[in-house]
Amino acid sequence: MSEAARIAPIGSSAPLHYRFRSSIGEHVLVVPYSRIFDVVADECESAPTSIDYELLASAMGDTLPGEAPLDVVAEPAPQSISLNVSSSCNLTCSYCYAARGGFNGAQTTPMDWPIARAAVDRLIETAHGAAPITIGFLGGEPFANRELIHRTVKYSVELARARGLDIRFSVTTNGTLLTTADLELFRAHPFAVTVSLDGVQAIHDRHRPLHRDGSGSWRTAIDRMSSLLERPGNAKIAARATVVRGDMDIANWIETLSAAGFPEVGVAPLRAGPPGSGALEDVDWPRYMTALIDASKLELQRIRQGLPIRLTNLAVALKQLHRGASSPYPCGAGGGYFSVSARGRWYACHRAIGHADFELGSNDGLDVERRRDFLARRHVHAQTDCGQCWARYLCSGGCHQEADARSAASCDFIREWLAFCLIAYCELGALGDARP
Numbered sequence: 068m069s070e071a072a073r074i075a076p077i078g079s080s081a082p083l084h085y086r087f088r089s090s091i092g093e094h095v096l097v098v099p100y101s102r103i104f105d106v107v108a109d110e111c112e113s114a115p116t117s118i119d120y121e122l123l124a125s126a127m128g129d130t131l132p133g134e135a136p137l138d139v140v141a142e143p144a145p146q147s148i149s150l151n152v153s154s155s156c157n158l159t160c161s162y163c164y165a166a167r168g169g170f171n172g173a174q175t176t177p178m179d180w181p182i183a184r185a186a187v188d189r190l191i192e193t194a195h196g197a198a199p200i201t202i203g204f205l206g207g208e209p210f211a212n213r214e215l216i217h218r219t220v221k222y223s224v225e226l227a228r229a230r231g232l233d234i235r236f237s238v239t240t241n242g243t244l245l246t247t248a249d250l251e252l253f254r255a256h257p258f259a260v261t262v263s264l265d266g267v268q269a270i271h272d273r274h275r276p277l278h279r280d281g282s283g284s285w286r287t288a289i290d291r292m293s294s295l296l297e298r299p300g301n302a303k304i305a306a307r308a309t310v311v312r313g314d315m316d317i318a319n320w321i322e323t324l325s326a327a328g329f330p331e332v333g334v335a336p337l338r339a340g341p342p343g344s345g346a347l348e349d350v351d352w353p354r355y356m357t358a359l360i361d362a363s364k365l366e367l368q369r370i371r372q373g374l375p376i377r378l379t380n381l382a383v384a385l386k387q388l389h390r391g392a393s394s395p396y397p398c399g400a401g402g403g404y405f406s407v408s409a410r411g412r413w414y415a416c417h418r419a420i421g422h423a424d425f426e427l428g429s430n431d432g433l434d435v436e437r438r439r440d441f442l443a444r445r446h447v448h449a450q451t452d453c454g455q456c457w458a459r460y461l462c463s464g465g466c467h468q469e470a471d472a473r474s475a476a477s478c479d480f481i482r483e484w485l486a487f488c489l490i491a492y493c494e495l496g497a498l499g500d501a502r503p
Contacts, residue, residue: 072140074139074443075448076448082121082457083124084098084120084123089494097124098124099128099137100130101387102127103493137395137448137460138395138448140443143195145190145404146201147190147202148186150183150203151168152183152204152219153205154168154207155207156168157241157244157277157278157279158277159277161273162311162337162340164339167207168206174408177215182407183219185411186411191230191232194232203238209240210245216238217248220236238258240261240262241284242292243284243288244291245295254295254302258301258302260302261304261305262305262307264289264308265308266308267320268283272284293327293328304331305379306327306329306332308324308332309334309335311344311345312337312345317359317362318358332378334359349475352480353476356480360487363378366381367495381488388489393460398466398467401416402442406419414427418468424441458485462485
């Protein structure tokens with residue numbers, strides 16, 4: 068594109084600042100570009116009795132050189148893709164968005180080599196060569212199609228090396244099918260390995276049983292991962308737990324998974340899922356908030372002891388605040404990131420395989436107009452509920468795929484969580500180099 072597409076600016080009544088207090092004083096978040104300032108009391112007699120923080124925030128929220136305007140419809144070249152290599156899974160998880168990889172009939176066969184190679188070729192041909200390129204593997208359980216993963220990694224590494232590109236990989240796996248060869252693949256390459264483990268064994272086995280006989284999968288996953296956790300090589304490993312109604316002892320989950328060797332643990336609330344899967348309802352969000360903050364307070368104690376944060380939710384939030392993260396989109400879906408189906412169709416999100424509204428192209432190329440329309444409709448300025456929210460450029464409207472499940476209670480949770488993280492960030496700043 069010769070000129071970036073733009074969307075109408077947000078209304079003039081949208082708040083430009085958020086004022087909050089920590090144990091060390093008062094602070095102001097300038098909403099555009101997430102700039103944080105301390106409020107210093109001036110006891111001079113000539114000082115004004117009140118400060119127009121909206122006016123100050125308006126002046127401090129201007130776009131600076133090197134920053135993208137917040138009304139731009141982002142249309143970068145694809146920089147990362149996930150390959151939905153498997154259409155099956157050896158587990159039967161109660162909340163699976165992918166229906167065990169079949170996406171309710173949208174993906175009935177696994178990906179083959181010509182499709183995977185064409186997707187890699189398209190990505191490498193069009194990506195920005197100065198930035199890292201990432202290829203992810205999803206399913207179903209990706210290692211139900213093990214041979215294709217190994218072949219794709221080998222091909223991608225050779226192609227990237229020939230072109231002087233920085234290529235990286237990611238995989239989300241249940242861990243139960245991993246072999247020694249798979250672990251060596253992770254060690255040999257820059258792999259982000261996310262293992263789905265729901266906190267503690269009893270909860271995990273209830274929600275993530277083996278398909279063949281309904282027995283638990285926790286012990287197998289832990290055993291298969293143990294040697295990689297002891298010797299990760301180039302792999303960066305994390306556990307990810309899904310939080311459902313009634314099961315929210317997050318602090319205990321972190322301790323359990325940390326004891327098993329996982330250096331990082333992330334949690335994600337189930338916002339939408341099949342009937343009876345345990346998706347959080349409005350009444351559950353305050354309980355989830357309490358559990359997440361309780362766990363985070365324990366992690367903050369670790370920081371003060373010179374230990375790393377294990378809870379990725381907290382670590383990511385603090386890092387985003389530190390760099391002034393501010394975006395009209397919650398993720399790269401349809402922007403720098405696409406998910407490729409087994410048939411070679413390119414979707415904006417890996418959770419949306421088979422959804423026509425998220426289908427934006429194929430291995431032959433993207434539909435430019437369709438993509439632009441998708442991004443314009445999902446820009447935070449187009450979300451009417453976000454116009455009066457101070458957290459709009461930190462939350463960015465939330466997951467596109469879960470927009471229908473958004474409610475006042477879930478938005479209140481986001482604001483309360485970000486308010487907690489802002490306070491934690493400012494208090495850590497008083498410790499000097501303790502900020503992430």
